Amino acid sequence: MNLREKLNNKVLEYILNKLAALGLLVFTMCVCTIFGTGFDLYDFTESLSNIMFWSLICGYALMTSVLIDLVSYKWREFTFKTSILLHCIAGYIVFIPFMGINFYSLIAGSVGALCAFIYAFSYYFLVRKKRLAWIFLLVIPLLLCIRIIDFTAKEGWTEEKTKSSFLAEFERFNGKNEIPISLKKGDRVTTYISFNEKNGGGYGYHFLDNNGELVAMKQLEEAYGDYDTSAIQFKAKKTGIYRLVLTGDNLKGEMDVKWEID
Template identity: 65%
Template sequence: MKRTFYSNVATYIINKIAALGLLVFIMCIYLILSSEFDLYEFTEYISNINIWGLICGYALVATVLIDLVGYKWIEFTFKTSILLHCLAGFIVFFPFMGIHLFSLIAGGVGALCAFIYTISYYFIKKKKSLVWIALLVFPLLLSIGLIDFTTKKEWIEEKTISSFSAEFERFNGKHGIPIDLEKGDVVTCHISFDQLNEGGYGYHISDSNGELVSMNELEKTDNEYDNKDTNTIQFTAKKRGVYKLIVTGDHLKGKFDVKWKIN
């Protein structure tokens, strides 16, 4: 009896996770289509483990609670179960975002995802062969997320102990500039972009663990950059290690220059 119970519970959990795999797969299809098959942009979407963990964790907790209520107290029809899942997907954003247009749109997307999840679970139970295929989604996405799809065309770089510059015909992705720092070091960086097309660009700082580092935007203080699109930032090293100034490009053509000073 106990063996049958545990077997049923295990099957239930596996089916729920497999249905979640189908949902994530469908979401990834949307993401890669919306990025116009830009693999770098796609991997940036899927590499945010915290966001995906929250989505998957909430989906599993919500669906188990709904099923538990239906099993213990009130028996739901399939349509009622779908409505409850959609409601759970809709209301989750309001405690954090308040009630306004953006939270309503996010709630609509959440309800749609919950609907897809419920239908996926229905098909998973009917088609046992889909279970293991759906479960492959998670390790596959983790593997893809580890690949850097940055592309550089005609990339020419120059670097010194306190500067870095690169000129290129095309830059889509990211490039890290390492800076070795001691705890308490204050770094001031001048970042200049010479943009020759409609591509985008950006930058951020990460520590030796890959975590984002807070930085302050300063007024321009270097006359060398008077005629360029330049930003001056400053950050403090909270611990010893190799920090990285990450410069990003979105199908960008042109050049960027970085100079830094350590105090």
């Protein structure tokens, strides 16, 4: 094997170890998230769906770690403890430009420093445990597959649909239910959403366009009649299938939806 091949192999091994350490960090964060949601798989997969959030975390962790290694290689070699400390500082200070120096940025910085410590320590650990490195390389692809699974739970569910209404009764609803509505560009949609909760469960709603982006809505009126009712309105910016997403958090009761298109 010539010098160039050895160099290429070392660079590839370095990249794979960095990605494996990232996988271990993400795995650790996912374990904390699962505990935080009370082992609610629907809430867990919803948190995984925030691609922007995870991309920023992974991108920043990878970028700062490589930069620290580059400085150590080119100018001054850092000890293990110094490298760990620099990673923690990078994880801490990233929130200050956006949040300023206050109680919340201190809390966020502490969490960021902890994540940076886990990432830096994971890299040094996995360099010496190559078999484990291959396992944690699979974490991110596996989570990308898991996030597309819908863990919505419906018990005692009955529903009635028409072209302009939807009514559902249920003993338990935890997750989401989507109602597709076909719209043309310029259509104005007024939607009346009523929830009758019988057990203190949580609920919510939002509209998505045909690209899966949130639709800005105008609140018209709310809290009238026997149910908790909301009236919302928006104008379709383009032709396509829009989706009204109704969400429940271990909810028992019924929901009634009606919409008008002008």
